[in-house]
Amino acid sequence: MRKSISCPNLELMRYGIREIVDVTQQLQALDPSLQVMGENIGDPVAKGWDVPDFIREILAGLIRSDARQVFAYTHSRGRIETRKWVVDYARRFSPSARLDYEQVVFVNGLGAGISIIYRMLAPGVRVLQPHPGYPTHISSERFHAGLESIGYRLDPGRQWQPDLDHLEFQVKRNPDVAGILLINPNNPTGAVYTEDVLEAVLRIAERYRLMVISDEVYFRMVFNQAHYVQITELAKARVPLLVMRGVSKDVPWPGARCGWLEFHNADRDLEFQAYFESIKKSVMLEVCSTSLPQTALPLIYDHPEFERWLSRYCADLETNSNAIYAILSRTKGIHVIPIQGAFYMTILFDEGILNNRQTLPIANPKSAEFIRRIVAGSNILLDKRFAYYLLAATGICVVPATDFESPRPGFRVTMLERDPGRRDRTYQRLAEAIAHYLASG
Numbered sequence: 001m002r003k004s005i006s007c008p009n010l011e012l013m014r015y016g017i018r019e020i021v022d023v024t025q026q027l028q029a030l031d032p033s034l035q036v037m038g039e040n041i042g043d044p045v046a047k048g049w050d051v052p053d054f055i056r057e058i059l060a061g062l063i064r065s066d067a068r069q070v071f072a073y074t075h076s077r078g079r080i081e082t083r084k085w086v087v088d089y090a091r092r093f094s095p096s097a098r099l100d101y102e103q104v105v106f107v108n109g110l111g112a113g114i115s116i117i118y119r120m121l122a123p124g125v126r127v128l129q130p131h132p133g134y135p136t137h138i139s140s141e142r143f144h145a146g147l148e149s150i151g152y153r154l155d156p157g158r159q160w161q162p163d164l165d166h167l168e169f170q171v172k173r174n175p176d177v178a179g180i181l182l183i184n185p186n187n188p189t190g191a192v193y194t195e196d197v198l199e200a201v202l203r204i205a206e207r208y209r210l211m212v213i214s215d216e217v218y219f220r221m222v223f224n225q226a227h228y229v230q231i232t233e234l235a236k237a238r239v240p241l242l243v244m245r246g247v248s249k250d251v252p253w254p255g256a257r258c259g260w261l262e263f264h265n266a267d268r269d270l271e272f273q274a275y276f277e278s279i280k281k282s283v284m285l286e287v288c289s290t291s292l293p294q295t296a297l298p299l300i301y302d303h304p305e306f307e308r309w310l311s312r313y314c315a316d317l318e319t320n321s322n323a324i325y326a327i328l329s330r331t332k333g334i335h336v337i338p339i340q341g342a343f344y345m346t347i348l349f350d351e352g353i354l355n356n357r358q359t360l361p362i363a364n365p366k367s368a369e370f371i372r373r374i375v376a377g378s379n380i381l382l383d384k385r386f387a388y389y390l391l392a393a394t395g396i397c398v399v400p401a402t403d404f405e406s407p408r409p410g411f412r413v414t415m416l417e418r419d420p421g422r423r424d425r426t427y428q429r430l431a432e433a434i435a436h437y438l439a440s441g
């Protein structure tokens, strides 16, 4: 090639949730008998959750009907009837939501939405990220900035609520920060934020004239007596507020690739309005987002079966989370925090307990050699090293916490196992493997 055509900032685009898949595939090629358990990516359908019949019927009905709209392009910002429904839906949960359907934009899954919202920021503008946080946000923001992520700590000592002093310190210290990202309920910690915390974040945003981005893809998935506080209800007209929602997790239909962005208070701030206009333009260039999910989603969420399905789903997630907590919290050397929402739990290793001599016995010699090779050298992070040994020795797949920019080593697991017996066996095995690994070096 006469020019270098690869992107110079590629090192800033990291996504550990998927990277562990490559390691899994290489291990399976070396050892076809390896049974992989646990899960790296939050896909309930792939983990065997049923797609309820009423959803299949809605989709089949739309496909068979004479209306051909589900096969056509939609309006580039999303089907107008569905955008109006989104406004209604937002007001069901938050009567004070200040939103018009023209301030709603559909995207091809929130993954695409995340990529657009950082791409359209002015050069040099930064958005403060939760650490640990969802790598697609962290990577996209970092890639846009060409710099490492600027984060505020989530506090494991306070059930993973944001550390507000650190958040304000980071805002003060970094004048390029123009926005704060909240993920609530949170991936990877499973925390649901309290009203006091949300109010404090809004006050910081007001004081420093920042926008708030609230990723709420899990907002219907709340359990263990938690109460979900709508930030739109607290924010009213106080700050520019971008809310992100989608169908991947609660319907659950991740393959729909359908999410939406709500620009609350877009009329209150000229800069926020201009940013919103730039996102509308960018979305227009992508032609439109998926038509069938946009047509189906009001029918799905408004179906009388939906709430019944959702409460069963949340009850099962609660049961799984409590069973997993009960098993892991008896294990020495780790800190386990019960969860209240989404379907993730992040477990931290005690300070200083990991080292690069610890191992687990790997039965297959080729796999053992492969793992020794990829963990060789002093650069590998200690929780990644643990995750690789665990995978090769037991088939249990976890994502290292440092892949979420956790300041402390640990790992994330999901609550998505369907079979209680298999769930308990897997987490017992995980607990034993942790004990063995920690004692080994």
Ligand SMILES: Cc1ncc(COP(=O)(O)O)c(C=O)c1O
Binding pocket: 042, 108, 109, 110, 111, 112, 134, 183, 187, 215, 217, 246, 247, 248, 254, 257, 258, 259
């Ligand atoms: C916090 C968060 N936001 C966004 C997404 C992406 O969702 P989508 O399937 O709509 O791209 C995920 C997926 O796991 C997520 O955890």
